[in-house]
Amino acid sequence: MKIGIPRSLLYYYYYPLWRVFFEELGAEVVLSSHSAKGILAAGLKNAVDEVCLPVKMFYGHVLDLVGKADMIFLPRIVSVEKREYICPKFLGLPDMIRCLKNLPPLIEVDINLYKNNKDFYSAVKNIGNIFTKNHLDIWGACLKALKAQKKYFKLMQMGLMPSEALALIEGRVEDKSLPDGEKMNIALLGHPYNIYDPYISMDIINRFRAMGAVVATAEHVSGKIVRNYAARLPKKLFWSLGNRMIGAAFHYLEQPGISGMVHVAAFGCGPDSMTGGIIERYAHSSGIPFLNLTLDEHTGEAGVMTRLEAFLDMVRWRKAAFGS
Numbered sequence: 001m002k003i004g005i006p007r008s009l010l011y012y013y014y015y016p017l018w019r020v021f022f023e024e025l026g027a028e029v030v031l032s033s034h035s036a037k038g039i040l041a042a043g044l045k046n047a048v049d050e051v052c053l054p055v056k057m058f059y060g061h062v063l064d065l066v067g068k069a070d071m072i073f074l075p076r077i078v079s080v081e082k083r084e085y086i087c088p089k090f091l092g093l094p095d096m097i098r099c100l101k102n103l104p105p106l107i108e109v110d111i112n113l114y115k116n117n118k119d120f121y122s123a124v125k126n127i128g129n130i131f132t133k134n135h136l137d138i139w140g141a142c143l144k145a146l147k148a149q150k151k152y153f154k155l156m157q158m159g160l161m162p163s164e165a166l167a168l169i170e171g172r173v174e175d176k177s178l179p180d181g182e183k184m185n186i187a188l189l190g191h192p193y194n195i196y197d198p199y200i201s202m203d204i205i206n207r208f209r210a211m212g213a214v215v216a217t218a219e220h221v222s223g224k225i226v227r228n229y230a231a232r233l234p235k236k237l238f239w240s241l242g243n244r245m246i247g248a249a250f251h252y253l254e255q256p257g258i259s260g261m262v263h264v265a266a267f268g269c270g271p272d273s274m275t276g277g278i279i280e281r282y283a284h285s286s287g288i289p290f291l292n293l294t295l296d297e298h299t300g301e302a303g304v305m306t307r308l309e310a311f312l313d314m315v316r317w318r319k320a321a322f323g324s
């Protein structure tokens with residue numbers, strides 16, 4: 001059976017977990033194509049107007065899997081951390097997508113870790129039962145998947161981007177030398193599906209690298225450090241991804257090697273308007289050069305490039321003037 005996974009949204013966080021789990025149960029995993037103009041156009045045509053850019057892109061990725069997959073994996077992700085929620089858009093995703101015509105069957109399970117891990121295990125059992133009734137096989141696949149996921153997170157904490165960590169895990173490239181931190185270190189913060197999707201972000205990571213910057217993201221910081229720094233907020237945020245961004249931002253603001261900070265937001269994103277605002281205030285009070293980029297389907301590449309170049313000029317000027 002071919003299981004389709006949209007190369008979008010939480011793919012950037014949990015793809016190793018999902019892939020290993022399905023493959024261990026005997027399925028073939030099929031990914032949607034890389035984000036591109038055609039995928040976005042299909043998303044824009046079919047998505048409701050009010051949703052944010054990454055959700056519109058997700059529609060396009062689901063449609064790209066039509067004809068390629070027997071089933072599409074589309075969990076209803078409510079919470080991935082205790083006492084925290086994921087953005088409400090993820091809750092409604094299966095309901096929004098179900099309205100599309102001619103889709104293959106969807107694998108819809110609820111994943112809600114808000115209170116405890118019980119729901120996670122019942123989700124694993126429910127998905128596993130599609131392939132086998134043997135509980136040992138299901139739990140064996142689950143354990144291997146969790147191990148692969150742990151390795152993926154660890155590689156990212158060593159400084160790799162998701163695509164680099166995946167390539168390493170899948171044996172597609174030789175071990176890559178990690179960023180040395182000798183040049184300008186830029187902290188790049190944003191939802192993973194925005195900053196790591198080269199089409200949505202206009203390849204911001206590689207553009208910065210090409211201009212001589214070393215890019216550090218929230219995923220390069222361990223969960224423990226992120227949680228400790230995020231706890232400095234007088235009131236905890238509801239959203240797991242927002243907390244990660246805030247904790248990483250506070251951490252990077254205290255690292256002397258960080259020369260500038262960029263926050264990438266999606267137009268129409270409620271959580272981003274709050275987390276971005278908080279990060280901006282703290283960055284300004286620390287005196288570090290800060291850039292806020294808001295992206296939508298109309299954002300022009302030339303405009304983004306001009307802003308990135310101007311930002312790096314400011315960082316260079318500051319480094320030359322103050323040595324940091």
Ligand code: SF4
Pocket residue numbers: 052053054055087088089090191266268269270271272
């Ligand atoms: S957090 Fe923002 S960008 Fe992400 S799905 Fe929700 S509204 Fe969209």
